[in-house]
Each structure stands twice: as C-alpha cells, then as structure tokens.
Amino acid sequence: MDESAGQKTDPLHAGHPPERPGPGRLLNVNDDEATRYMVSRILRRAGYEVEEAETGMQALEAARRSPDLIVLDVRLPDISGLDICRTLKSDPSTARIPILQTSATFISAERKAEGLESGADGYLAQPIEPPELIATVRALLRARHAEDALRRSALDWQRTFEALGDAVALVSDQGEVYRLNPAMRELLGHPDSLPACSRCLDALFEGGLKAALDSTADARGRPIREVRRNRRTYRVVIDPLRSAGGGRFVLVASDVSDQKALEQEHLRRAEELSAEARRKDEFLAMLAHELRNPLHAIATANRLQDQLQEGDPNRAELRSAISRQVRHLARLVDDLLDVSRITRGKIELSRTVMDLATCIQNGVDMVRGQAENRRQTLEWIPPPTPMPVQVDGLRFEQALINVLSNAVKYSPVGGSIRVQVESAPGSDDAAFEVRITDQGPGIAPDKLEEIFDLFVQVDPSLARSRGGLGIGLTVARSLVELHGGRLWAESEGPGRGSTFVVRMPRAHAEPDRPSERPPTNPPARSLRILVVEDNMDALFALQTLLQTLGHQVWAEADGRRGLEVARHEELDLALIDIGLPGMDGYEVAMRIVQQPGPHPYLVAVTGYGRDTDRGRAEEAGFGAYLVKPVQSEELERLLGRVSAGAAQR
Numbered sequence: 001m002d003e004s005a006g007q008k009t010d011p012l013h014a015g016h017p018p019e020r021p022g023p024g025r026l027l028n029v030n031d032d033e034a035t036r037y038m039v040s041r042i043l044r045r046a047g048y049e050v051e052e053a054e055t056g057m058q059a060l061e062a063a064r065r066s067p068d069l070i071v072l073d074v075r076l077p078d079i080s081g082l083d084i085c086r087t088l089k090s091d092p093s094t095a096r097i098p099i100l101q102t103s104a105t106f107i108s109a110e111r112k113a114e115g116l117e118s119g120a121d122g123y124l125a126q127p128i129e130p131p132e133l134i135a136t137v138r139a140l141l142r143a144r145h146a147e148d149a150l151r152r153s154a155l156d157w158q159r160t161f162e163a164l165g166d167a168v169a170l171v172s173d174q175g176e177v178y179r180l181n182p183a184m185r186e187l188l189g190h191p192d193s194l195p196a197c198s199r200c201l202d203a204l205f206e207g208g209l210k211a212a213l214d215s216t217a218d219a220r221g222r223p224i225r226e227v228r229r230n231r232r233t234y235r236v237v238i239d240p241l242r243s244a245g246g247g248r249f250v251l252v253a254s255d256v257s258d259q260k261a262l263e264q265e266h267l268r269r270a271e272e273l274s275a276e277a278r279r280k281d282e283f284l285a286m287l288a289h290e291l292r293n294p295l296h297a298i299a300t301a302n303r304l305q306d307q308l309q310e311g312d313p314n315r316a317e318l319r320s321a322i323s324r325q326v327r328h329l330a331r332l333v334d335d336l337l338d339v340s341r342i343t344r345g346k347i348e349l350s351r352t353v354m355d356l357a358t359c360i361q362n363g364v365d366m367v368r369g370q371a372e373n374r375r376q377t378l379e380w381i382p383p384p385t386p387m388p389v390q391v392d393g394l395r396f397e398q399a400l401i402n403v404l405s406n407a408v409k410y411s412p413v414g415g416s417i418r419v420q421v422e423s424a425p426g427s428d429d430a431a432f433e434v435r436i437t438d439q440g441p442g443i444a445p446d447k448l449e450e451i452f453d454l455f456v457q458v459d460p461s462l463a464r465s466r467g468g469l470g471i472g473l474t475v476a477r478s479l480v481e482l483h484g485g486r487l488w489a490e491s492e493g494p495g496r497g498s499t500f501v502v503r504m505p506r507a508h509a510e511p512d513r514p515s516e517r518p519p520t521n522p523p524a525r526s527l528r529i530l531v532v533e534d535n536m537d538a539l540f541a542l543q544t545l546l547q548t549l550g551h552q553v554w555a556e557a558d559g560r561r562g563l564e565v566a567r568h569e570e571l572d573l574a575l576i577d578i579g580l581p582g583m584d585g586y587e588v589a590m591r592i593v594q595q596p597g598p599h600p601y602l603v604a605v606t607g608y609g610r611d612t613d614r615g616r617a618e619e620a621g622f623g624a625y626l627v628k629p630v631q632s633e634e635l636e637r638l639l640g641r642v643s644a645g646a647a648q649r
C-alpha cells in the first residue's frame, strides 16, 4: 500500500514510479540507554531498521549516511539537540532528512516551539507512547516522500522546459516575462535581464506583445501568428494559463523556416506543373489543328479525284498533294515519338566525321522548297575550308532543319535568311558556329531561353498559322547537346529578327568521304505476299498497291487466318500488323517461324516506332520493321530486296 501518497496520483502525470515508502532506515540518538533501547525497540517492531547514536558527534557522523529519519533527543552530553538540528538543516546534503525531536525535560510549549524553530520537523515529549511515535514517524516519512516526489517532478518539468527546441516564455497579461527557456533566450538574442526580454518580445509583434495578448484573450480558437527574426520565420501561438487563475500566458514560438521553404518549393512546383499542364492542353489543341489540316487536304483531294476525268493532268497533281500531306502527317507523328526519346537522351547516335558545311548544305536543300514557296532568299555561301565535326549526319541535320524551317516559317514572305558558318570567336579554331539569321518577328529577351522548352510558343496563334507543335526547338537543342554542342537564340527584341547559333566542337580528324548513294534496287519480280491487317481500309489499300505492282496477294484481317495461309501457301513475304486483335503480330510471326519448311520473309508493320518494339519484333522473327504510314518508296525498296533474295532461293 502506498502510505506516503496522501492523494491519488494521476497515472499520466506520475512521471516517476512512486518510491517505496514502507519502513526505512532510521537513526535513533539518545544518551539515555534505557530510553534509547525502548525507542529502538518500538521502531524495529514497526519494521524499521534502526541505527543508534549516543552523542551529538556520533549523531552528526551517522547523519552523513543519509538515514530516512532521525529521532533526536534534545539533551545530549556533548552538543545540544537543537544545535545538531540547525547544523543538519543548514547542510544541503542532510537538510532534507526529517528530524523528530524528543525530550523529557523541555516539555513546555516554548521549548517545543524552539525545537521546531531549530529546524525539527516534529516534536514528541517523553514518555513516548509507542503508537504516537510510530504514527509521527510515518507522517514525517510520508511528508518527506511527497516532498521528494514534488521536487523530482519540478525538476523534470524544468529540464523539459529547458530542452524544448521551441522557444517558450511565460508572460503576464501586461507583457512582463516571468520565465523563458534557452531557445527563447536565443531567439531574443540573449538579453541580459527579464525586462530586456520583455522589450525584445514586445518588438517581435506588430503592435506590441500586449496587443497580441489582448487579442488572444478575446479570440475564439487559437490565433497563429508568424513573426520574422534573424531571417527566420517563427510561428507563434499564445495560450492563456487558465489553471493559474488567469493573468498569465504561455507563448510558444516554433521555427518554421524550413517548412516554409518546403511549402514554397511545393507551391513553385505546383505552379510549374499547372503551367506544364496548360502547355500540354494548348499542345493538344494545336495537335488537333495540325492533324486536321493535312487530313482536310487529303479528303478534299480525294473527293476531287473522283470528279476528274481519267487522264486529266490535275489528277497527278492531286495525287502528289495527297502524298505530300501523308508525308507531313508521318513527319508529325515521327516528331512526337522522337521528342520524348531525344529529350531523355534515349537515342543512339552513329557518329562519323563530317564536314559541317555538308550538313548545312543538306539542311538548306531540305528547306529550300519551303523558302521558295514564301519567295524568300536563302543566302548560304559554303566556307572555303572543311570544318570537321563528329556527328550522326541524319540527327544533326534534323536539328539544323528544325531551326532553318523556323527561320523560313517565321520570316515574312519575300524576306531573306542568311546562313553562315565560321570558327567560333575566341575558340582558336577548336569550335565552329553556325549562325542562322532571319528577318522575322524577333524574340523578346525573356523568351530567348523559354522557347527551347517543350510546347512553348511565344505567339501560339502565329505559330499555329505557320504550322508547328512547339517541339522543334526542344528537339533541336537536345540533339545538338547530344553531339556535345550548344544551341541558343539571339535577338535584339520583337520586330528585329532572330539569330539561332549552333556551336559545335571541331573533330580531330578529316571528314570521311561522303558515302556513295546506295545502288537503286532492281525492280521487284512478282512475289507471293501475305498481308495481315485488321484495319480493313489499310488492308485493302496495301493489297491493291501490291497487286498494282504486280504481286500476288493474300489479304487477311486476323492472325489465325494469316497462319492458315502461311501453312498452305509458299510465300515470299508476310507483312504483319503488330496490333492485331486476339493473337498479336509477334505471336503470328513466332508461329510462322515454327511451322515446318521454309518460311516467308517477315516484316512487321506498326504504328509504334519505339526501340523496345523493334527489339521485340526482332526476337519474334521479323526481318524488317516498317512504321505506318508506310512510304511507297520504302515499300518498293523492301520488295526489291526480297525479290533479289527470293531470286537466289
């Protein structure tokens, strides 16, 4: 049973386990042997361990061993009990030992008072009644334990208060500081007195601390304030100390600078994401527009064709318009597929040493037609000496073409575009700079970098009217950087034209000889061809095209039927769509390969142009891979190759 605890302990606030109060170790000081014996006996019977002392000196000596309580006779031969009491109570190491004075002689109320004055915690007159002695000892021990518990708890709170990372101050309703922890002292800049702390705290709040306290007292809920100090942000809450009878407040300031920085970072990121999403939306609108234009042209040309007589020269013109538009569509789709691969650096460059002038020449040739349509002059004078650069010709030229076609697109009709190449200034011939200058709308200084971001268009309506998706420059810059070069824009501002500069490091070798053009394919002999394609229009078109070219064609709309044909017919070639319902193109190919006997040359025809798809196609047994829409030249080249191979079989 917990005898020392007079009141119930709150388990949440107990803090320490209660100390075992029970019997303890007592010191019994008395020079009279009979009384000493009697007192010790009573105490021992009550379960206490008892040490005895006869003199004042012995008592002081034994007190150093910290008994739980001392029963001290006032009259001793050497030192008076009153003096011993004073000595022990004035020494911090013994001050907390309860002392119960006993006396046979001094029994008057004054003497008793004198004894208590000397520091004794209780006083008993002899003859001592055992129950009274035990009850008094227990009461004193209980008081001692309660005091200890209180002291420990105060110490705990004190340590907690000091260890808090948050700055805490206890203030009066007038704004005077009573207490503050080290974190608050640091926040206030280590003022040297409590009034100075009050002044610093006062300066922290707009309108002063008193006003903040008043508004807290009036407010519903807990107003949270933010204050700035030493370039850090603190979030402050002030709570009234109601349990202390009002008139006091506790103020807690937490440093939220890092959290604020994080919040701001999240905000910035959210804005960035929503800008990105907006650009994507704009891009989708633009894409729809871009796709609709060629589709419209194709649909119209197609309708017109039906109305024109066979042999009308306009029919040829319409056909070439259709193929131009199809090429344009294919190019758009390629760009879209390319952009993510290129910007993530997921393309492989096969680099050789080339003359930079050759790359520029190829690029200029590609856009010359567009420039002529807009009656623009393209000025390009090749340099007298070779400028070796290590590039993947096609990829590097793609970057130049993107920039060149922008120059054409954004320059006025009849304008002129100048293309120059020279040794980069200050590079000692270690790098070259291609400068493409136009007389177009120019670019505002704050947009010079932004235009290289994906889907960014300075003036979407202009860009839309000129046909563009806002990806050309992103692709161009990524490609140039993959080649170790740099691409940037210069402009004196709107209306002043623009210059795009491509800077490339010099290659330390001479340009390879331009490769001979591949020999033209021999005309294809009649082949036995299986076409598997679930889009009936595409199936019909390809079948008709192949038949027109003189081949024998089996056209099937699903994989199983395709397999049947492959099992029974001796085929030269199978053109198989990958995205078939049920059994996909990969599986059809694998099963054809597994069939006994020779199998046809397998070609995948697909809308996906990713490297992973190509890899899978190869694994499935495909010998070639055509991306839709299949260009007729490409198809003819393939047929030529197969018929050459088939002829040798």
Ligand code: ADP
Pocket (backbone or CB within 6 Å): 402, 406, 407, 410, 438, 440, 441, 442, 443, 451, 452, 456, 457, 458, 459, 463, 467, 468, 469, 470, 471, 472, 473, 474, 498
């Ligand atoms: P787009 O398909 O819109 O042309 P780009 O990525 O090629 O996409 O170009 C992004 C934007 O940069 C264009 O929309 C245009 O606003 C601006 N821009 C590009 N080239 C030029 C140029 N030569 N003159 C002026 N503005 C240009």
